[in-house]
Amino acid sequence: MMLTETQKDDLARDLPSFLPTLPENPSLSTRLRVGLQALKALQVNPTDPAWGALFYDSVEIGLCASLARNFSRHEEGRRLLAERPSLKASAMDLDALEKLPVGSLGHTFARYFRDQGLTPIDTLTPPKNDAQYVATRLRETHDLHHMVTGYSTDVLGEMELQAFTLGNLHLRTSLLILLQSGKASQRVPGFDAAQYARRLWTAFRRGGQSRQLASFRWEDHWATPLAMLREQLVAPARQWN
Structure with missing residues (x-):
């Protein structure tokens, strides 16, 4: 759905004045709260990379934590987690x-x-843990x-x-x-x-x-x-x- 400029202005007023961050092990309620804030921001500016990354992390961090655990079970994955190469x-x-x-x-x-x-x-924010690295890796x-x-x-x-x-x-x-x-x-x-x-x-x-x-x-x-x-x-x- 396309928003009018007035609707975008209303959404923008409800957004925090700073970009929120996810803690290392966010609860479901924290992920939902931050994810909804990011979704509102993306309705105002769909191409904003910082809010886009935050929305992605809010939605996918649980799956990325599971992928990181799977990485640790084989040599290729362990090497990625240890060296954390970047394609930014x-x-x-x-x-x-x-x-x-x-x-x-x-x-x-x-x-x-x-x-x-x-x-x-x-990538604007360096990953703090393995799950965040996997999320960053998937975006990159x-x-x-x-x-x-x-x-x-x-x-x-x-x-x-x-x-x-x-x-x-x-x-x-x-x-x-x-x-x-x-x-x-x-x-x-x-x-x-x-x-x-x-x-x-x-x-x-x-x-x-x-x-x-x-x-x-x-x-x-x-x-x-x-x-x-x-x-x-x-x-x-x-x-x-």
């Missing part, structure tokens, strides 16, 4: 990545941002998930990636986005509601049959051909058509 904008050298061989993950990653006039996400790797799955960044592609992520990681934010996307099919030329729903169901099933992407260490594979990573990480798209 200030830690990335797109110029260096673009010099890697054409078709490699790194070169494709750099061109992805250059061609669309974008920059990688910049969103565009890599686009690349490895092949889903585009238009309306349909974004919703397909959310459906894939729901099947792959069971993120509540993905479910919320999909539930709010009922009219998205009207903005996808050439697709009616039934075709749109079928594409999302296909992406969901594909995500469930693919390797869980949360613990994959992308930084070790900048020189690896993207086509090879797709074969290793995700179920073939044609399998679900």
